[in-house]
Amino acid sequence: xxxxxxxxxxxxxWMSRTPVPPNDEGSPMFQxxxxxDPVQGWVSTRWDDSDPAESTNTKDTxxxxxxxxxxxxxxxxxxxxxxxxxxxxxSRDPKVDIVFLQEVSKSALRHxxxxxxxxxxxxxxxxxxxxxxxRPFSTMTLVSKTRxxxxxxxxxxxxxxxxxxxxxxxxxxxxxxxxxDLILPPQGFGQSSTRIRLANVHLDxxxxxxxxxxxxxxxxxxxxxxAGCGLIAGDFNPxxxxxxxxxxxxGLTDAWKALHDNDPGFTWGVDGKQRFPPSRLDKVAVLGLVxxxxxxxxxxxxxxxxxxxxxxxxxxxxxxxxxxxxxxxxFNLS
Numbered sequence: 001x002x003x004x005x006x007x008x009x010x011x012x013x014w015m016s017r018t019p020v021p022p023n024d025e026g027s028p029m030f031q032x033x034x035x036x037d038p039v040q041g042w043v044s045t046r047w048d049d050s051d052p053a054e055s056t057n058t059k060d061t062x063x064x065x066x067x068x069x070x071x072x073x074x075x076x077x078x079x080x081x082x083x084x085x086x087x088x089x090x091s092r093d094p095k096v097d098i099v100f101l102q103e104v105s106k107s108a109l110r111h112x113x114x115x116x117x118x119x120x121x122x123x124x125x126x127x128x129x130x131x132x133x134x135r136p137f138s139t140m141t142l143v144s145k146t147r148x149x150x151x152x153x154x155x156x157x158x159x160x161x162x163x164x165x166x167x168x169x170x171x172x173x174x175x176x177x178x179x180x181d182l183i184l185p186p187q188g189f190g191q192s193s194t195r196i197r198l199a200n201v202h203l204d205x206x207x208x209x210x211x212x213x214x215x216x217x218x219x220x221x222x223x224x225x226x227a228g229c230g231l232i233a234g235d236f237n238p239x240x241x242x243x244x245x246x247x248x249x250x251g252l253t254d255a256w257k258a259l260h261d262n263d264p265g266f267t268w269g270v271d272g273k274q275r276f277p278p279s280r281l282d283k284v285a286v287l288g289l290v291x292x293x294x295x296x297x298x299x300x301x302x303x304x305x306x307x308x309x310x311x312x313x314x315x316x317x318x319x320x321x322x323x324x325x326x327x328x329x330x331f332n333l334s
Contacts (some may be wrong), residue, residue: 017225026219027168035126036119042127068100068233069326075138082111090117099142108310139178170212197230221250229288236283247285255284255291267325284329297326
């Protein structure tokens, strides 16, 4: 994978006018976006280092839709589960603009990158698993080609892709956060473009003390503050009592609470088979953005049409797509 060293990353940040916090606020490791070429495979594509032109098409810069899902690296029948999650994502109408995935195993990543629908319609943060080192799973981000690619007929891009990078911070599991920027065009004459920063997270798991989740979330908040606005979404793993206030303590707005304060919105443990009670492990936390809608997406049982080595068992195993529910959130500046 094409990674810059930290020093070259700082140069890339400066050249693309990408604001980042001081080095003591987390180490950004810049990388490149990738899109599929039928001849060369997944190839790198640079960030957009120029501002998008002003657009009079308000639909292009209105609500942005994000889907985030921890797809469970440990459960059985991974190829089938991954396929059905991709089926769900790619068949949605209206379309999803951005996909955050957590607990993507190395084999699941291969299945995702080999899927023709992903190759045709999505730009990926990863071309392979080389950025993950010895970790068995990590995060990946997909962005829609339709929404974030230059329209050759007009030469105007309504929303530009900025840099993408991983933030290294303290973790008991060697985890990081996958961040990227979107650049919205000026909304009127004399106005400047707007940077929206997105962070895809799988915060540390389990009630281990000392917990690194407070440092992880405060570090990412500083990255959002450097950009001016943005969101942090994914698996927050709030398993200790003090985790309940981390979002608000960092000056962020919990999108679920803002829109569904009287609904528990559980995203894990709903089936009662887990050793911990049901919980809202997965969240979307925003800074300077307005969430317009958010809903919980329930994982389904693998369909009977999915072939597997278990199909001739006397008692076929019931397997859901994931042990987590997903979240679908739309947001805008106002």
